[in-house]
Amino acid sequence: MDRWQIITIVVFGYLAVTLLVGLLAGRRVSGSVTGYVAADRHFGLIAMYFVTGATIFSAFAFLGGPGWAYSRGAASFYILSYGVLGIAPWYFAGPKAGRLGRRFGYVTQAQLVVGRFPSRALSLVFALASLAAFIPYLMVQMSGAGIVFSAVTDGHVPFWLGAALAYAVVLVYVLAGGVSAVAWTNVLQGVFMLVVAWALGLYIPSRLYGGIGPMFERIATEHPDLLLLPGLDASGAPWSWGAYSSAILASALGFLMWPHLFMKSYTARDDDTLRRTVILFPTFQLFLIPVFIIGFAGVLFPDPPAQPDAVLPHLILNTGLPALVVGLFCAGALSASMSTGDALLHGAASITVEDGLSPFLALSDDTRRRLMRVLVVGTGALAYYLAIIQHKTLVWLLLTAYGLVDQLAPPVYAALYWRRATTPGVLAGLLAGTATTILFLLRPEWRPFDIHEGLLGAVVNTATLIAVSLSTTPQPTSHTAAFVGGEPAPPPAVGVAAETV
């Protein structure tokens, strides 16, 4: 039997196990919308830990991380720095959002914001921004699956087929089991990613260079520019400090605001589970260390990969590892892609129905759940089509996505922590911030000190939010108390009646 055939069999075995886990998990929750989107608010610590870790670390970390370390050196360390900084606010905001969700029945991020700032326009803007950010992110995941498949099977499984196979499995278990299937497959996928990354990160340098220390000693002599911050840019010239620093801050700000991640606040059983998830998260973050080490191992490798993102599969195929190990690596990389892709698909469908359609149409619980399933297929098909026809403009699309996600932070924090914020203030801020982000995205040469456009947008967003809120009528204390603190208030209306509050 050929090497690529053994690898393919291992990968198919892994996909079959994932599918089985997903299908079994989906049978354990109720048939309601809360069951499909928030798993009846029933996740314990193990589920939450892996859901969070595996959702965050995607094909971008598994393939893009080594790619960055290989081609841009120390610039990649920003990815290591921002995660912990980004998740810290969740320790406080997560339990608060979870409590409000249990009390008022929220299952999405926008419902929380719209509950505090009643406006159907706001709900629609949130839904559109989320979708605009999700599609390119989903395309990255599908391309990742395609790249891994075609690389390790010598092209016997082409890019389009690899992406289609992995996402057919995802589609089946997301349709059948909703967030519960996403979670239990993420436990499996998270374990796989951690084991594969650490094993390869320690094995490859010792096999090629006799250890991690000797490897970095050689890089320090031959390419010292790669080991000093802020590293290099995509063309190999030194990166700017403004870009490096603001990449950390903009990513940290947007981190929690990814709607598919924020929504997981509603899946936890209780506050303590959420807090413990945050406490343990940095242990998952350390998974980037072996990932970067693998990328650096490629620097001294005599024969370069076809593209930086393929450095990990390239090293694995050329260090004489047995076919079984290559197959397991492939499963690890697919895990990283699928565990983020499934949350994105599920999140996109839930948000479109709950925030984009429900406020305008009276839909029964049953219809909403059915609509979500139709949209999971629709979103998946659209992202797959886009990934196949044009995976070259992804970097541009992904940058747009981060800038947009940053703009959701001021409304969310205002809803939870600032009594004086008003609906016109939040809407004006959101629109001004988004416009600023798009302006600097289109005209990068206008950015002061090379600062990330999402961060510039967030500054304008916050300033507008404060100025407009202070010049409009404050919300009644009876309304703000439920969100910011103080005396309890009756639940604000969500959905069709929201406009009248």
Add this chain to the structure above:
Amino acid sequence: MRLRTARRLAFAFFATYAIVQTFPGVLPFNRIRPLILGLPFSFFWPTVWVAAAVVIFWVLGRAEARARREG
């Protein structure tokens, strides 16, 4: 540790974290040598802060649990 103290400590920690990982706070630590655990110092530096965050979060979690037990 009292909850208030723990929360202040966490806040101070993350504020410092943001400063020493970005320009210009990171400059004194932007060096290749000494290699620690085989990693260049510029790589070890963010790593050790991520590890320290585990400890800070753990202290905060304990203070939180104690505050709730005591009502």
